[in-house]
Amino acid sequence: MESMDSDKLGARGQDGRKRVLIIKPGYSETLDPDDSGIVSLGDILRTTVILHLFPPEQFHVTWVVDKRGVPLLKGNPFIHRLLVVNAFTPHLLLSEWFDIVVNFEKEPGICAVSDRIPAWRRYGFRLDPQTHTAVSYDHSDEALSFSSDPDAKRLKAKSWSYILYEMLGQHYEGQRYVLGYKPTGGIRYDVGFNHMVGAKFPFKRWPDEHWRALHDNLSQDLSVGWQEGVNNIEDYIDWIASCRLLVTNDSLGLHIALSLGMPVVALFGPTIASEVEGPELMRLTPPLTWDCIPCGRADCERDTPCMSHITPESVAAAVRERLQKAAP
Secondary structure, rough: OOOOOHHOOOOOOOOEEEEEEOOOOOOOOOOOOHHHHOOOOHHHHHHHHHHHHHOOOOEEEEEOOOOOHHHHOOOOOOOOEEOOOOHHHHHHHHOOEEEEEOOOHHHHHHHHHHHOOOOEOOOOOOOOOOOOOOOOOOOOOHHHHHHHHHHHHHHOOOOOOHHHHHHOOOOOOOOOOOOOOOOOOOOOOEEEOOOOOOOOHHHHHHHHHHHHHHHHHHHHOOOOOOOOOOOOOOHHHHHHOOOEEEEEEEHHHHHHHHOOOOOOEEEEOOHHHHHEEEEEEEOOOOOOOOOOOOOOOOOOOOOOOOOOOOOOHHHHHHHHHHHHOOOO
């Protein structure tokens, strides 16, 4: 894989490396019409896939992040400086210069600041001064369309990582997310149940009774651990790393497990299974022909949500198959 072409990006900094600014505090989801203000930790982690384009010996990377995302990025070998968002961050950035500014946030105020930061090249989103809404730089038109056209997002066949690389004019070749925190401790469980989801999309959670039935099935011959570290990201990562395999809803834990190279059985219904990829990943979707799947919505008009139709028996079979494949 090639890195970004550093010879076309202006003068080098004092240490000979190009200066890169990545703006991804997590306030809006890059490919969704999201204005909830809830920090998306999964979006922050997924964005780290682009760091492979900026090898540390050639680029000095600054990443702007909300304080809640710091544990995901702290210690990342590709990131030289983490800037935690506060009231003074825009003033600091406007006093600096960069060879590349990458803005993956669509919030108008962030776009306005990003546009004014001195830089040679810009990628991602910018502000339309007439409509005061986010518009795209070169290569990002399709990504922006996914935010405004739900059908375009549902029908796309590209993964999230592939689209991010396209937004930078590059070709995705299967690179992993880059997690900053390094988990401690060893394996404690054969299977981990990452059964919780955030408040933003409650219907992507598999039902409680299905999780309990899956536990009854697997615990006959496998050790099972239920989700831990709910209030601390580092504890959460340690728990995920303590499992040989993770069963998960479409949530942050899915992306953490993939960044660790773990076998994963992931359950998708209202969210788009093709957005996530990886050699360790097994996707399960409802065995239904409903034309609303995946809907991408936070609510459901049906009496029985689609996730209820993924059976515990099918998940148990997938877990055993994936564990057998992963066995040395």
